[in-house]
Amino acid sequence: MKQEYIISAYSENHIGLLNRITIIFTRRKVNIESITASVSAIEGISKLTIVVNDEKEKVVNITKQIEKQVEVLKAFYHTNDEMIFQEIALYKVPTQALMETNQLEKLIRQHNARILEITPEYTVIEKTGHKEETQELFNGLVEYGVLQFIRSGRVAITRSPIEKLSEFLKERDALLEKIESRGKLRSARK
Amino acid sequence: MTAKEKETRKSKQQDVEITGSEAVIRSLIEEGTEIIFGYPGGAIMPVYDALYDYRNVLRHILTRHEQGAVHAAQGYARATGKTGVCLVTSGPGATNLITGIADAMIDSTPLVCITGQVASHLLGSDAFQESDVIGISMPVTKWNFQITSAEEIPSTIAKAFYIAASGRPGPVLIDITKDAQFGRLKYKYAKCHKIRSYIPEFPVNKEKLSQAAELINNAKKPFLIFGQGVILSGAEMELQHFIEKTGIPAAWTLLGLSGLITDHPLNVGMLGMHGNYGPNIKTNECDLLIAVGMRFDDRVTGNLNTYAKQAKIIHIEIDPAEINKIIKADVALLGDAKRILRLLRLLVGKKKHTAWLKEFKQAHEVEMKKVIKSDLNPANPGLSMAEIVNKVADLTHNTAVVVSDVGQNQMAAARYSKFTSSRSHITSGGLGTMGFGLPAAMGAKFGNKDREVVLFVGDGGMQMTIQELGTIAQENLPVKIVIMNNRFLGMVRQWQELFFEKRYSFTEIFSPDFVKVADAYGIPGQLVKEREKLEEALQTMLDAKGPYLLEIMVEKEDNIFPMVPSGASVSDILLCADDVK
Incomplete structure (x- = not known):
């Protein structure tokens, strides 16, 4: 059964890595619904948040292929209810519409949106929320004439208390040390 | 001693400033590279110039096409367990590597491919012989990296060798801009044993x-x-x-x-x-x-x-x-x-x-009766691929490194060769690259001076990389080439016969007189058509001190059995054409 999954990948911040990751989706003909690249709580490590709508098996496979990339430290996949997530949307409407009726103001209040800028010609409104919520505000604004609309990619955080990666980073450091000393030993023998 | 040679001698000491190009060569030597397969061109000329000073330490094989270079590096890597290295120029030089890199990726072969690139200020300008080889090779490399300054060269090459050979091995590609090759750096080499984001091997649970x-x-x-x-x-x-x-x-x-x-x-x-x-x-x-x-x-x-x-x-x-x-x-x-x-x-x-093992023996007897016996002793006057492979196995006492191309020749080689030591069978498995055989056999031979290397190849695959006869001739490399010529693209024809109502759509193929082609390169050879002459011809080939090409005309429409048709269950394996419903 297809459903929405959030894939998070922790990686080095290297040129081309994003391309390496997106072609994993392209090759399997899986559409990326949204993608966000950002810093993580761990210094020097980037975090990619990718939203897809597909079957679990495929998502598991893709997550493994992402983690297989040399410059990716770890990749996880989650269902929506396992994460807290947000998107941000910006709407530009004609200021005249705001002046002519108080309906628009009501709408903004109802949706907990806020106004970022007002000029004589246009007003920019911002709303954060899930896609359905930002979409709902868009639907409400349509009759007043939306001049521009944009929605960001998703940002998401797990419900567990710490960055999931840090759980296993220590373990990993010990493992890497072992690998390194084994490697040095091997090349010394040669 | 010329001024240039003096400079090189001086630079061979540690911690002296050298060019990026020389750093490439010295880094390769540090990694134990003995041989590289390559083809020069504009954007890699500085590295080739540096190589000239090290030509007695680091052997370079000039192939006739970059695809030949990469398949040779694969053959070398597969036969020796070492990492294969190739060196080519930008643009077409780099894109010609792609088939081999894809082949190495799917067959887990450790390769380090070095490509020249236009100067960094020209990147993205559609400069002469510029191609986005980093972008193109991304899906078929384990890792790739573009170097734009000389200082990055030693550490990147160290990383490349580490990644290529560790964990599940695979090909890596390093693209070096021309200005990085010309640039200077304080050279110091340290092998790579660890990358923070990469765990090649997990501990056993x-x-x-x-x-x-x-x-x-x-x-x-x-x-x-x-x-x-x-x-x-x-x-x-x-x-x-x-x-x-x-x-x-x-x-x-x-x-x-x-x-x-x-x-x-x-x-x-x-x-x-x-x-x-x-x-x-x-x-x-x-x-x-x-x-x-x-x-x-x-x-x-x-x-x-x-x-x-x-x-x-x-x-x-x-x-x-x-x-x-x-x-x-x-x-x-x-x-x-x-x-x-x-x-x-x-x-x-x-x-x-x-009792369980006996069941396998019984199954083998069935196969012996229904397939192997007639493969090895055909009723037709035409020679079978199986009897040729079997004869070569006998004459070499099962000690040769067997290289095959792709198709019926490959399956006959796999089924009827016998092995007494590891790393003795080299073929393109996952990708099924026709044309792999001849250059891979070259690479295998460079890595196995003391062993016989025998290539089984069809008339189709041979013509895909036939230009490498030039490399073999130039190096006087004793590769033994057995062309099993059925005047068809045999495996495709077999499928057409069995599953496409014998509609032989574009599978009949004309070939040149292979013996004459070999002769034009100065490579001895002969043509065999009769069973009676097979053994003697094979012996002549094996006795040859240098390369030898033996063209053998085989039965035109032979099939390889058993066969699990595409999409069928392994239980429904067919033993002969009559089993096809």
Whole structure:
């Protein structure tokens, strides 16, 4: 059964890595619904948040292929209810519409949106929320004439208390040390 | 001594400023590289110039096409276990590598490919011979990197060799801009043993190890199948000791060939589409399937819905992404095959599975009667590929490195060669690259001076990379080339016969007089058409001190059997054309 999954990948911040990751989706003909690249709580490590709508098996496979990339430290996949997530949307409407009726103001209040800028010609409104919520505000604004609309990619955080990666980073450091000393030993023998 | 040579001599000392180009060569030497396969061109000329000073330390083989260079590097890597290296220019030089890199990726072959690139200020300007080789090679490399300044060269090359050979091996590509080659740096080399984001090999999970041992100890009809992972991890002895202790029959995949001696009493043959009868049908009769260093390729499994459903599955594999990718494992053992087999052997009981092994023998007798006998003693006057391969095996006492191309020649070579040592079978498995054979045989020979290297190739594949005869001639390289000419693209024709109502759509192929072509290169050869002359001709070929080309006309419309038709179950393996419904 297809459903929405959030894939998070922790990686080095290297040129081309994003391309390496997106072609994993392209090759399997899986559409990326949204993608966000950002810093993580761990210094020097980037975090990619990718939203897809597909079957679990495929998502598991893709997550493994992402983690297989040399410059990716770890990749996880989650269902929506396992994460807290947000998107941000910006709407530009004609200021005249705001002046002519108080309906628009009501709408903004109802949706907990806020106004970022007002000029004589246009007003920019911002709303954060899930896609359905930002979409709902868009639907409400349509009759007043939306001049521009944009929605960001998703940002998401797990419900567990710490960055999931840090759980296993220590373990990993010990493992890497072992690998390194084994490697040095091997090349010394040669 | 010229001024330039003086400068080079001085720079060979440590910590002196040298050019990026010289750093490339010295880094390769630091990594133990003895031979590189390549082709010069504009954007890599500085490196070639530096190479000139080191030509006595680092051997360079000028191939006739970059595809030849990369396949030769693959052949060398597969035959020796070392990392293959190729060096080419930007643009077309780099794009010509792609087929070989894709081949190395799917067959887990360690390669370091170095490509020249236009100067960094020209990147993205559609400069002469500029191509986005980083972008193009991304899906088919384990890792790639573009160097734009000389200082990055030693550490990047160190990283490249580490990534290529560690964990599940694979090809890496380094693209070096021309200004980085000309630039200067304080040279210092340190080998790479660790990358923070990369864990090549996970520690063995002890709990799963004992779960696996328990399954093995309780199995009545256990069956071990292994792939190239056994060879890549050097686990040949561990495998042999493991099966000898447990009495478990073992079958190899196409790339697992030579990982165990052919005549070992527990070696029951080859899996897959044209594998042996027993291993295929017994896959669906065993109660435990132990897969070692293999990835359940569709040519091995046939229809997945009917594959080994009755069996518990243990999967021993180094690449986490292969676990549960195709077949869900009851126990997945992540790690190096050598280490796991060694540990597992300590936990399993000594056993003999006499009755079960006998079932394989009976299946072999069926195959012998219905397939092998007539393959080796054909009723037709035309020669069969099987009898040629078999004769070569006899005459070389099963000691040759066997290289094959792709198609019927490949399957005949795999089915009828016999192996007495590892790394003796080189072929393009996953990608099925026609034209792989001749350059790969060159690479194998460069890595095996003291062993006979015999190539089996069809008339189609031979013409895909025939230009490499030039390289062989220039190097006087004693590769023994056996062209099995059926005047068809044989495997495609076989499918057309069996599944496309004999509609031979564009599979009849004209070939030049191969012996004359060889002669034009100064390579001796002869043409054989009759069975009576086969042995003598093969002996002449094997006795030749240098290269030799033997063209053998074979039966025009022979088929390779057994065969698991595409999408069929391994139980429904066909033994002859009459079995096709």
